[in-house]
Amino acid sequence: MFLLNSHPHHNSPLDPVDAETLGEGGADTVERFLAHRANHAETPLHALPALARELSVGAVHVKDEGHRLGLGSFKALGGAYAVIRLVLEEAERRLGRAVDIAELHSPEAKAVAASMTFACATDGNHGRSVAQGAELVGAKAVIFVHGGVSEARVAAISRFGAEMVRVDGTYDDTVAEAARVAAENRWTIVSDTSWAGYERIPGLVMQGYTAMVREALRRLPEPPTHVFVQAGVGGVAAAVSGHLALTFGDRRPTFTVVDPVRAACIFETARAGHPVKIAHGEPTVMAMLECYDPSLVAWRVLKHVADVFMTVDEQDAIAAMNRLARPSGNDPAIVAGESGGAGLAGLVRAATTPAIRAAVGLDETSRVLLFNTEGATDPERYAELVGMTPAEVIGRRQAQGVTA
Template structure:
């Protein structure tokens, strides 16, 4: 399914608060924060020139978040950043003075952090980031996981010392339960989705994601003409679309949001013109995108700066994992998890659809930017789908 943005807010300026959250000064602050993080390094921008030639476009560049901060996902930028910001803000309140990022590992900040507990619901990647952020400064973390989260992903979060709480039902059920328990126990919810009255912290999570856009704009040989970004609740898509609109202005690229067909809450929201909760259906292989209700902040941004919305099916997600592991010509291999390559899958589907291709003005001069949002965060599942382990894919690609 494919639709152009026809909402009343389309092409209107971002709300002032959203523009501040995703603006240039805020993004510079995120990058400064990253300089105090161990394992920080810019993630690579990979050119798929053979795939671009075969697809009839000028360039395809993939920002590979598969090694971000040792967590294997772009979400390493969001939850941990929000936790650290909240700890420093609490330190300022208790100490009655400004507290700089440089004091993050000081005894006085650690003493304050040890009194705090951060909670969130997760499909896997966001929870790892929140747990890691809390662990960096000695705070506690309580992570709510729903029935569909694999044991391997649970173990990956638990290794950061988080308390793991399993919830029956879907991701949205775990969001509600995390909010209920956190309120009852005085914990701080660090969610990557927002609801009425709860926007600032999801805004901080989204703000953390702007770092990958800043890096990409420095790495790209020319600004992209088209961007395809996958969506769960909408946070990563909104962060990228919003920052690009601010950074590039009238030269911003044509931006398409890509949903799983089985959990198309942003697509249906765009079609209805207001936030829509879609019914739970058969689970999707795109587990990190299996969300049935959009973030209100993300929708407010995307309604203004996204140009199109589309869905991809299960076979598209599986096919792109295998294609990235077995690239054309001299293109390098990329390890992409079940949700990681969905933006690229959306591009290839749009190119194969004459109406979508024409509506987006895709052609031989198009320069495409996509994000591999996760590596093999569940290596066992990855090997089942691709037929080789992540290490085998990368070693063959380097051979």
Template sequence: MPATDGNHGRSVAHGAELVGARAAIFVHAGVSDERVAAIARFGAEMIRVAGSYDDSVKGAARVANERNWTIVSDTSWPGYERIPGLVMQGYTALVREALRQMPAPPTHVFIQSGVGGIAAAVAGHLAIVLGERRPVFTVVDPARVACLFETARAGHPVTVPHGEPTVMAMLECHEPSLVAWRILSRVADAFMTVDEEDAVAVMRRLANPIGTDPAVVAGESGGVGLAGFLKAVADREVKAALSMGPESRIFLVNTEGATDPGKYQEILGLSPEDVVSRGAA
């Protein structure tokens, strides 16, 4: 059982179905009905709690302790680190697959962060396999919920206050994973934030590509790494600080498709199917 904004819970529910196990998934008040339904289709018991993602994490931990259930979380806290570490190891599969398909390793990586799990997994794995050739690694947070940005600024894990919700719902986390921060504090080179309009702009850009570029369905949180790159490359000082130039090779990860198709169409005026068919054409 985990707590989820939508993505991790869906993968756990699917995995449980594959092995014949039961899954109970905690979701908070801000998780849309479409995302809940997508998880429930795998047979999971859905438990909605009041409050934020962090409240659902605490609720899941409390119930797991009461009922002797196993938490399969993508975030960690004092005394609970092994399973989140295994989840992060799973994320490295996408890095290995990407490296096999690249003619040369990336020079720069921009990747979005919620609690920091996938960012830390990608950064840590690339640092291990590439060594001195490792890319410059930039972590990108939503400006409204910048828990890793503020943690990096403070030099230790911090909890950011609750405020206005962000459209980047999968990244709306107010405190970092301890395991993730332990890695990022050693291997990340920069931390930055992007605004709401930046996230929407890259959704639109990916859905409406230029020239022969393929159309990509990216949810509200999926293209945030691209938003960070575009913001960085447009700022002369930031671009220079990150040593980006004409020969740079940028690696990005789309971490979310249209997990809420209704919301996706509301934002872009296009359904995910419209975008996919456009890319096929």
């Protein structure tokens, strides 16, 4: 499915609160916080010239978030950042003075953090980030997961000391249950989706994602003309498109939001022109994107700056994983999880479908930026779908002389 943005707010300025969250000042704060993370390192940007030739575009670059902060996903930038911000803000409230990130491990800040509990719902990656952030500051974390979250992903979260709670139902059911239990216990909910009356913390999570956009723009030889980014509740798509719009203004790239066809809550929201909760159906292989209720904050951004909405099916996503693992020519091999390559799946579908290609404006001069939003966060599932282990794919890349 394919849809051009016809919302009345399309191409109008972002709301002031979103412009402040996703603009240069917010991105500056994120990078300053990252500088204090012991395991922080910029993630690689890979050029894929052979793929670009196959798709008849000028260039394809992939920002590979499978290496971010030891968590294997871009989500490492959001949840942990929000936890740290909230601890420092609570320390300021209690101490009655400004508390900088440099004081994060001071006795005063540690005492505040030890008294706080952070909770969230997750399909896997966001919960891992919140749990890591809580461990980093010395706070408690309680993470809610639904039955479809694999044991491997649960184990990856619990290794940070988080308490795990299984919830019957879908991701959206876990969001509701986490919010209910957190309210009862006076815990702080750190969600990557938002609802009426709960917007600031999801905004902080989205702000964290701007770091990967900034890094990519610094490394690209020229600014992108087209960007394809996958969507679950819409947070990463909104963060990327919002920051790009604020950075480039009228010269911003054409932005395409890619949904799984089985969980297309952003696509259906765009079609309706307002937030739409869709019915739960057959699960999608793109597990990290299996969301049925859009984030209100994300939609508030996307209705202004997203240009195209489209869906991809299960085989599109699996083909993208395999295409990255077994590249053409001298393109580097990349480990992309089930959801990580969905943006590439959207690009391939758009570039090879004449009507979509023309509508999006892809041609031989187009410079496309993609984000591999996760590595093999479930290694067994990855090997099942790709026919190689993540280690074998990395070995292919190292044989090519690519070390990142």
